[in-house]
Amino acid sequence: MPLQNPRVAIVGATGAVGTELIACLQERKFPLSSLRLFASERSAGRTLAFRDQGLPVEVLTEDSFAGIDLALFSAGSGTSRRFAPAAVRHGAIVVDNSSAFRMDDAVPLVVPEVNAAALAAHNGIVAVPNCVAIIAAVPLWPLQQAFGITRLIAATYQAASGAGAAAMAELRASTGAYLAGRPFSPTVLRHPYAFNLFSHDTPVDPETGANDEETKVGRELRKIMRTPELPIGVTCVRVPVLRAHCIALTLELPHPVAPDAVRAILAAAPGIRIVDDAEQNHFPMPNEASGQGDILVGRIRRDSSDPSGRTIAMFVAGDQLLKGAALNAVQIAERLLL
Amino acid sequence: MPLQNPRVAIVGATGAVGTELIACLQERKFPLSSLRLFASERSAGRTLAFRDQGLPVEVLTEDSFAGIDLALFSAGSGTSRRFAPAAVRHGAIVVDNSSAFRMDDAVPLVVPEVNAAALAAHNGIVAVPNCVAIIAAVPLWPLQQAFGITRLIAATYQAASGAGAAAMAELRASTGAYLAGRPFSPTVLRHPYAFNLFSHDTPVDPETGANDEETKVGRELRKIMRTPELPIGVTCVRVPVLRAHCIALTLELPHPVAPDAVRAILAAAPGIRIVDDAEQNHFPMPNEASGQGDILVGRIRRDSSDPSGRTIAMFVAGDQLLKGAALNAVQIAERLLL
Numbered sequence: 001m002p003l004q005n006p007r008v009a010i011v012g013a014t015g016a017v018g019t020e021l022i023a024c025l026q027e028r029k030f031p032l033s034s035l036r037l038f039a040s041e042r043s044a045g046r047t048l049a050f051r052d053q054g055l056p057v058e059v060l061t062e063d064s065f066a067g068i069d070l071a072l073f074s075a076g077s078g079t080s081r082r083f084a085p086a087a088v089r090h091g092a093i094v095v096d097n098s099s100a101f102r103m104d105d106a107v108p109l110v111v112p113e114v115n116a117a118a119l120a121a122h123n124g125i126v127a128v129p130n131c132v133a134i135i136a137a138v139p140l141w142p143l144q145q146a147f148g149i150t151r152l153i154a155a156t157y158q159a160a161s162g163a164g165a166a167a168m169a170e171l172r173a174s175t176g177a178y179l180a181g182r183p184f185s186p187t188v189l190r191h192p193y194a195f196n197l198f199s200h201d202t203p204v205d206p207e208t209g210a211n212d213e214e215t216k217v218g219r220e221l222r223k224i225m226r227t228p229e230l231p232i233g234v235t236c237v238r239v240p241v242l243r244a245h246c247i248a249l250t251l252e253l254p255h256p257v258a259p260d261a262v263r264a265i266l267a268a269a270p271g272i273r274i275v276d277d278a279e280q281n282h283f284p285m286p287n288e289a290s291g292q293g294d295i296l297v298g299r300i301r302r303d304s305s306d307p308s309g310r311t312i313a314m315f316v317a318g319d320q321l322l323k324g325a326a327l328n329a330v331q332i333a334e335r336l337l338l
Numbered sequence: 339m340p341l342q343n344p345r346v347a348i349v350g351a352t353g354a355v356g357t358e359l360i361a362c363l364q365e366r367k368f369p370l371s372s373l374r375l376f377a378s379e380r381s382a383g384r385t386l387a388f389r390d391q392g393l394p395v396e397v398l399t400e401d402s403f404a405g406i407d408l409a410l411f412s413a414g415s416g417t418s419r420r421f422a423p424a425a426v427r428h429g430a431i432v433v434d435n436s437s438a439f440r441m442d443d444a445v446p447l448v449v450p451e452v453n454a455a456a457l458a459a460h461n462g463i464v465a466v467p468n469c470v471a472i473i474a475a476v477p478l479w480p481l482q483q484a485f486g487i488t489r490l491i492a493a494t495y496q497a498a499s500g501a502g503a504a505a506m507a508e509l510r511a512s513t514g515a516y517l518a519g520r521p522f523s524p525t526v527l528r529h530p531y532a533f534n535l536f537s538h539d540t541p542v543d544p545e546t547g548a549n550d551e552e553t554k555v556g557r558e559l560r561k562i563m564r565t566p567e568l569p570i571g572v573t574c575v576r577v578p579v580l581r582a583h584c585i586a587l588t589l590e591l592p593h594p595v596a597p598d599a600v601r602a603i604l605a606a607a608p609g610i611r612i613v614d615d616a617e618q619n620h621f622p623m624p625n626e627a628s629g630q631g632d633i634l635v636g637r638i639r640r641d642s643s644d645p646s647g648r649t650i651a652m653f654v655a656g657d658q659l660l661k662g663a664a665l666n667a668v669q670i671a672e673r674l675l676l
Contacts, residue, residue, distance in 0.1 A: 151643050153588055153643050155493035155573075157495070175513055175517065175533075179514050191625075192625050195513075196623055198621065199622075199637055201619055202619075203619070208639065208640070209597060209639025209651075231643045231644065231645055232642060233642045233644070233649070233651060235586040235588075235637065235651060235653060237586070239495065239577050239578070240577070241533050246535060246575070248575070278542035281537070281540075283537040285534055286534050286535060287533075299537055299547070299573065304546065304548065304570060305569045305570055306571070307569055313547075313573060315575070
């Protein structure tokens with residue numbers, strides 16, 4: 001049964017994604033009948049603005065979901081594992097930004113441009129994919145539909161926001177200290193971040209050598225696109241950028257395809273803006289992706305490592321907090337209204 | 339005839355690489371009998387320190403090379419094209435950091451760890467490769483020797499220093515302005531650089547879609563490693579880092595090779611330091627590569643996009659100004675003494 005003017009809760013309302021969830025609901029005039037904001041005890045008591053109102057931030061408990069129709073979770077997988085079942089028991093539909101349920105066969109993992117139809121089968125929980133998986137899936141899917149992708153190699157340039165508001169603050173603070181010649185000890189991230197980059201700071205599987213982020217991106221892309229056999233190799237790297245991810249994508253197709261044909265397909269696909277002006281050397285950049293809902297796609301060309309012409313390279317940028325998280329969650333919620 | 343206690347000139351002595359050339363000659367106790375420093379009129383008249391002396395920076399003319407045995411050029415390809423022949427006419431050997439002569443069949447293109455033997459055939463000019471090509475060649479060459487590489491895909495994370503001292507200053511200044519909320523208009527680079535990244539700002543070939551940097555990396559790697567048929571696909575990206583480049587390398591071998599075997603070969607190869615501690619999540623980073631002569635190599639693993647096991651992924655970092663330019667030039671000069 002579609003949701004109508006739902007009573008909405010945001011769990012993790014004071015975080016980097018939570019803040020954007022509130023903004024997305026407001027900007028997109030989401031037809032909610034009420035909004036409640038939840039966070040941990042540390043943040044409770046604050047007041048956040050929504051539609052010229054000040055809404056109190058409340059402490060989350062298992063009883064918080066009484067009278068809630070739609071709960072948008074963005075407070076880490078521990079909170080989702082603990083509280084999402086309670087929300088479902090109270091009759092709410094959960095749209096979860098964490099990785100807690102993404103690979104659960106009973107949970108749709110949804111990028112609306114790709115697999116909105118999967119929403120029909122939810123059992124109370126819908127998962128929002130990993131940010132890199134979303135930002136890659138939007139341009140990959142039209143090519144998967146048109147040609148079928150046979151292999152994918154990706155190298156990421158990931159922003160601080162993926163590690164939360166505290167990591168964004170640490171990037172600013174450590175960079176300011178560096179420029180002032182002051183020492184700085186990181187407390188949020190494992191490595192110095194000022195004018196530095198590092199392999200994604202999630203645990204590395206000693207068997208495969210992949211870090212958790214890389215493993216997530218591969219398996220989530222396969223689930224979203226329903227390509228269980230697609231071989232995917234990813235290198236995930238954090239760069240000193242605040243809130244938009246970039247990805248260098250190299251994808252193999254079953255037969256040679258002209259870059260112009262790829263560009264035309266992507267230009268006609270939803271959620272994509274082509275930024276591919278060779279003459280002006282203007283291609284996707286984080287500063288232009290920030291604050292935008294679309295994924296920027298450019299540098300579309302034949303990959304010169306494959307003389308057969310079957311491999312296409314491109315470079316994409318997307319706002320990690322918007323399409324990579326909050327916007328995708330709200331777009332899912334909008335589909336649940338239909 | 340080997341050089342003995344040569345009289346050395348540095349052309350472009352005040353630039354980012356020139357400054358490092360002076361430092362490398364001093365730190366490595368290069369056995370020169372005299373050093374003269376040249377730059378454009380704008381920089382002439384300054385005094386730079388070398389071995390507790392103050393050396394004047396002189397204006398470069400075609401007569402500057404009288405009495406010079408070894409000229410280290412780092413002032414752009416225009417200056418190299420104009421003045422390197424004059425230096426050779428005066429009997430000097432030129433070691434050129436620019437791209438002017440790199441693809442000239444009569445000019446050796448040398449990374450000493452890879453192809454020092456090519457120095458025997460020089461006709462007065464030896465070329466230092468593009469910084470990305472050097473930093474990639476050092477770890478690729480031992481694997482090329484051991485197995486033969488059949489395909490290479492690379493995505494770069496390039497520092498400001500590749501665009502010179504002014505670009506490094508612009509990265510600092512624009513970032514400081516961003517943090518202070520002040521507007522900033524770039525004058526050195528084409529795009530905003532504070533907490534931003536962009537596709538390498540060299541012209542894009544409308545035929546191939548590759549930018550000049552990508553084209554250089556491919557053709558120079560093929561020349562250095564004497565692998566004229568090796569298919570190489572590169573995506574070159576500038577990131578907000580000051581002076582060390584990183585590269586995500588994906589390389590295909592003729593048969594499956596265990597990552598441990600790759601690691602052992604690289605650990606025994608010259609110019610490489612393995613930084614591959616999965617437990618501590620410690621891998622190559624620009625801040626640790628900066629000021630180091632070695633290329634840091636880590637994230638050595640099977641690339642999961644190739645189920646055959648023939649493809650290896652790794653992540654490398656190298657100081658763009660040292661091994662990527664000045665140090666490699668001085669190492670070439672040291673070989674010319676032998």
